Amino acid sequence: MLDVQNLIKQFKVRGAAAVPAVDDVSFTIEQGEFFTLLGPSGCGKTTTLRCVAGLERPQSGKIHLRGRAVFDARDRVFVVPNQRNIGMVFQSYAIWPHLTVFNNVAFPLKAAGQRNVKSTRDKVARALNLVGLSGFEERPATQLSGGQQQRVALARALVKEPDLLLLDEPLSNLDTKLRERMRSELKRLQRELGITTLYVTHDQMEGILLSDRIAVMNGGRILQLGKPDDVYERPDNQFVADFMGSTNLVRGILRKEVGAAALEVVETDLGPLLCSFAARLASGSRVVISVRPENIKIAKECAPDENNILEGQVKERTYYLGMVEYAIDVLGCELRVRSAADGAEINGNGTVRLRLAADKCVAIAVDKGEQSHEIAATV
Ligand SMILES: Nc1ncnc2c1ncn2[C@@H]1O[C@H](COP(=O)(O)OP(=O)(O)OP(=O)(O)O)[C@@H](O)[C@H]1O
Ligand SMILES: [Mg+2]
Numbered sequence: 001m002l003d004v005q006n007l008i009k010q011f012k013v014r015g016a017a018a019v020p021a022v023d024d025v026s027f028t029i030e031q032g033e034f035f036t037l038l039g040p041s042g043c044g045k046t047t048t049l050r051c052v053a054g055l056e057r058p059q060s061g062k063i064h065l066r067g068r069a070v071f072d073a074r075d076r077v078f079v080v081p082n083q084r085n086i087g088m089v090f091q092s093y094a095i096w097p098h099l100t101v102f103n104n105v106a107f108p109l110k111a112a113g114q115r116n117v118k119s120t121r122d123k124v125a126r127a128l129n130l131v132g133l134s135g136f137e138e139r140p141a142t143q144l145s146g147g148q149q150q151r152v153a154l155a156r157a158l159v160k161e162p163d164l165l166l167l168d169e170p171l172s173n174l175d176t177k178l179r180e181r182m183r184s185e186l187k188r189l190q191r192e193l194g195i196t197t198l199y200v201t202h203d204q205m206e207g208i209l210l211s212d213r214i215a216v217m218n219g220g221r222i223l224q225l226g227k228p229d230d231v232y233e234r235p236d237n238q239f240v241a242d243f244m245g246s247t248n249l250v251r252g253i254l255r256k257e258v259g260a261a262a263l264e265v266v267e268t269d270l271g272p273l274l275c276s277f278a279a280r281l282a283s284g285s286r287v288v289i290s291v292r293p294e295n296i297k298i299a300k301e302c303a304p305d306e307n308n309i310l311e312g313q314v315k316e317r318t319y320y321l322g323m324v325e326y327a328i329d330v331l332g333c334e335l336r337v338r339s340a341a342d343g344a345e346i347n348g349n350g351t352v353r354l355r356l357a358a359d360k361c362v363a364i365a366v367d368k369g370e371q372s373h374e375i376a377a378t379v
Contacts, residue, residue, distance in 0.1 A: 001196050002029040002052065002164055007061035009047050021047040022058065023220035029164075029198060034190055036199045038207040039217035040243070045200040046091065048217075049166050052198060053088050054081035066163055082112065087157030088166040092173075093149050095141050095156065101128070102137040105155045112160065127155040130189060147178045154186075158193070165190075165197045171206065183209060204244050208232060216240050233360070234277055238367040241290035248296070248335050249288045254363060256283035263358055270330055274307045275361035287363045293325060293338040295360035298346070299353040308356040310335075314346055328352060 009022040022044045029035040037045045050056040052063060054070065057078060063071040065086075070079040087108075095104050105124045114120055128134050131151040136144075141152065150170060157165060170186070171179045187210055190197050201207050207214050208228040215225040216239075224236045235241035238249065252268035263274045266289055275289050302309050312335065316327035326337045337354060346352050 001031040001033070001066060002198065003062070003064040004028070004048075004052065005062040005064075007048065007051055007058050007063070009044075009051055009056055009058040020044075020220050022051065025061075025217075025220070025222055027215055027222065027225060029196055031196055032194045034187075034197045034199065034210055034212045036201060036207045036211040036214045037217055038201055038204060038214050038243075040202055043217040044220040045202075045217060046168055049088075049168055049198065049200055052164075053086055053166055054079060054084050085160070085163045086166055087160060087162035087164070089150075089153045089157045089168065089170045091168045091170075093153035093170075095149055095152050097140075097142050099141055100137065101133065101139045101141060101144070101152055104141055104152050105159050108156060108160050123159050124155075127159040130158060130193075131155045132185070146174055147182060150174065150182060154189075158195075163196065165195050166200075167197060168200045169202070172201075172203075186210070208244075216243060218243075234362055235290055235364060237364055238288055238290070241288075241362070241364060245292065246336060247290045247292050249290055250333070251286070251288050251366065254281055254283055254285045254287045264363060266363055270310055270333060272307075273356060273361060274358040275363045276359050277362045277364075281363060281365055286366045288366050289361050289363055291356055291361045293336040294323075295357045296335060296337040297355045297357070298326075298337065298339050299355040302353060302355065306355075308358050308361070310354045310356065312352055312354060314350045314352060326352075328354065330354070 005026045007022050007025045008020055010018045010020045012018055025048055037048055039045055047056060051058050058071065058073065060073040062069065065084060069075070069077045070084050071077060102124055105127055106120050109120050109123060125134065128136065131154050133148065133151050133155060141149065144152065154170065171182050174182060183206060199210060211228055213226060214228055214231050215222045216231060217223065218239050224231055224240045231240065232244050235244060241247050241249065250268050250270060250273070252266040255265045255267055263276055265272050266275055266287055268289070273289060281287060299309060310330045312328040312330035314326055315329050315334065318325045320338060323338050323340050326339065328335050328337055335354065
């Protein structure tokens with residue numbers, strides 16, 4: 001449906017070396033899919049979206065929409081934005097304050113030369129109905145709440161029944177409750193219409209909850225692309241492990257055993273730990289184990305020869321959304337542990353035994369530039 005290949009967009013800034021805002025980005029979105037570009041501020045999300053919309057002209061790469069080239073640097077193809085049949089909601093909603101709700105939503109139709117009054121009225125009514133704003137037609141845009149403005153922007157993006165919907169952080173200006181409600185409404189609407197959606201956010205929870213697939217970006221590049229649960233549970237690199245939610249990172253050296261199955265041993269300062277997903281790494285590599293706080297359990301009892309058991313000292317106990325988060329010192333390294341338990345398994349002197357789920361301990365290569373760090377655990 002949308003095919004983006006080797007996209008490079010570099011801005012010329014006077015007096016500074018040009019650094020690509022988008023640096024060799026490729027991804028494909030299937031018909032009806034909800035696809036998210038997720039990453040920190042400045043990583044190139046908006047620029048990628050604007051290239052797809054035709055609002056930026058990249059230096060190289062290709063963009064195909066429904067099999068048609070809308071951009072191809074080599075063949076000098078550039079289709080202007082209003083010929084791409086794309087609906088877009090901007091980071092700021094960019095609705096016109098001097099127009100009514102009706103005229104804001106009708107704007108793209110009029111701009112495209114639609115003169116049929118009845119057809120315009122029907123299409124606007126349908127779009128406003130979709131976003132729950134029927135009856136607001138004559139309301140001036142200035143007399144709308146933030147959530148309502150956001151809906152007007154969405155109705156305006158949908159009114160031409162676009163092939164592709166581009167959404168740039170559409171919920172970021174809303175308060176938490178409204179953001180949650182709009183998030184589920186958006187998901188429902190996208191499912192109902194079956195509209196192919198390219199979404200941009202820096203909020204990992206939003207990305208996880210909304211998307212069929214996620215591309216995690218940093219520094220203009222896609223660092224990992226996959227289903228939300230895969231990206232969360234099997235990060236390919238340290239940046240993704242850290243960006244997708246809190247995690248414990250324990251450095252060590254991978255020791256592969258000949259004929260070993262899915263699990264591998266990593267020698268760490270905390271002792272040998274069994275972990276998984278090290279298939280692509282060579283024995284002897286410096287690695288970091290990522291294990292999320294919810295995948296470390298406080299163990300009541302354990303067998304004498306059990307693997308992945310650590311002993312530690314509770315340093316801090318914090319309430320965390322129906323759970324307790326512990327900061328636990330293990331041989332000078334602090335591990336974060338989230339537990340539904342009431343703390344009964346903590347010994348009188350504050351010591352605990354921890355069980356690290358081996359299938360949730362993910363071994364990943366140490367990011368470049370970090371090779372010289374000493375073996376340590378960080379959160
Ligand atoms: N018109 C421009 N001129 C020069 N540099 C730009 C321009 N637009 C964006 N950039 C730079 O390109 C990089 C990527 O910007 P972009 O707006 O795509 O980031 P983003 O991921 O959308 O960030 P945010 O989450 O803050 O919106 C940044 O370093 C930014 O400063
Ligand atoms: Mg942006």
